[in-house]
Amino acid sequence: GESVGLHLPTLSVQEGDNSIINCAYSNSASDYFIWYKQESGKGPQFIIDIRSNMDKRQGQRVTVLLNKTVKHLSLQIAATQPGDSAVYFCAENIVQKVTFGIGTKLQVIP
Amino acid sequence: DTGVSQDPRHKITKRGQNVTFRCDPISEHNRLYWYRQTLGQGPEFLTYFQNEAQLEKSRLLSDRFSAERPKGSFSTLEIQRTEQGDSAMYLCASSLATTGNNEQFFGPGTRLTVL
Numbered sequence: 471g472e473s474v475g476l477h478l479p480t481l482s483v484q485e486g487d488n489s490i491i492n493c494a495y496s497n498s499a500s501d502y503f504i505w506y507k508q509e510s511g512k513g514p515q516f517i518i519d520i521r522s523n524m525d526k527r528q529g530q531r532v533t534v535l536l537n538k539t540v541k542h543l544s545l546q547i548a549a550t551q552p553g554d555s556a557v558y559f560c561a562e563n564i565v566q567k568v569t570f571g572i573g574t575k576l577q578v579i580p
Numbered sequence: 581d582t583g584v585s586q587d588p589r590h591k592i593t594k595r596g597q598n599v600t601f602r603c604d605p606i607s608e609h610n611r612l613y614w615y616r617q618t619l620g621q622g623p624e625f626l627t628y629f630q631n632e633a634q635l636e637k638s639r640l641l642s643d644r645f646s647a648e649r650p651k652g653s654f655s656t657l658e659i660q661r662t663e664q665g666d667s668a669m670y671l672c673a674s675s676l677a678t679t680g681n682n683e684q685f686f687g688p689g690t691r692l693t694v695l
Binding site: 478502504506511512513514515516519559561563566567568569570571572573 | 584611613620621622623624625628635636671673682683684685686687688689
């Protein structure tokens with residue numbers, strides 16, 4: 471994995487606003503992408519996924535956008551709540567192996 | 581609770597000792613994965629099983645590390661002659677092999693501290 475140091479990128483968002491977390495992936499052969507949420511002291515939790523033949527997928531309050539041309543993935547969280555505070559990871563799946571990207575820490579300001 | 585469970589949750593050991601961790605996947609899941617996560621980084625893949633067969637091992641998995649899944653249910657990860665660099669969170673995940681997605685469900689992890 472990449473060496474990203476001890477300081478995660480941080481996004482601070484006011485409660486109620488929308489959050490956008492971005493991710494760049496490296497392997498054009500990846501066919502499946504997942505966003506995970508990880509709260510302190512817990513394992514990653516699945517949020518939403520998208521296959522490479524799609525460019526947008528919506529869930530409850532979350533939307534994932536995939537731009538294969540520039541190998542970019544984003545996670546949009548609508549009406550961000552304090553419970554959304556966590557570290558968010560994008561991950562790419564290649565032949566049953568999941569490779570996690572750099573995490574982004576989301577801080578929700580009440 | 582029918583999620584992935586891991587035991588112990590925390591382990592403190594002295595350098596040179598052996599440690600073993602256990603993972604119990606979701607019962608109907610046939611795939612089981614081990615990851616290692618250090619502070620400030622995402623989980624790094626170590627190895628995975630489909631049923632009892634170990635299908636892939638990362639180069640991160642040195643010869644001091646061994647994983648088993650003898651009956652295709654629970655799995656163990658053993659680290660021999662632990663080093664301080666082994667200190668990390670060890671995560672287990674499981675999934676149900678389908679022709680579609682590979683949604684993995686993670687356990688809470690075992691935090692290893694090597695003194």
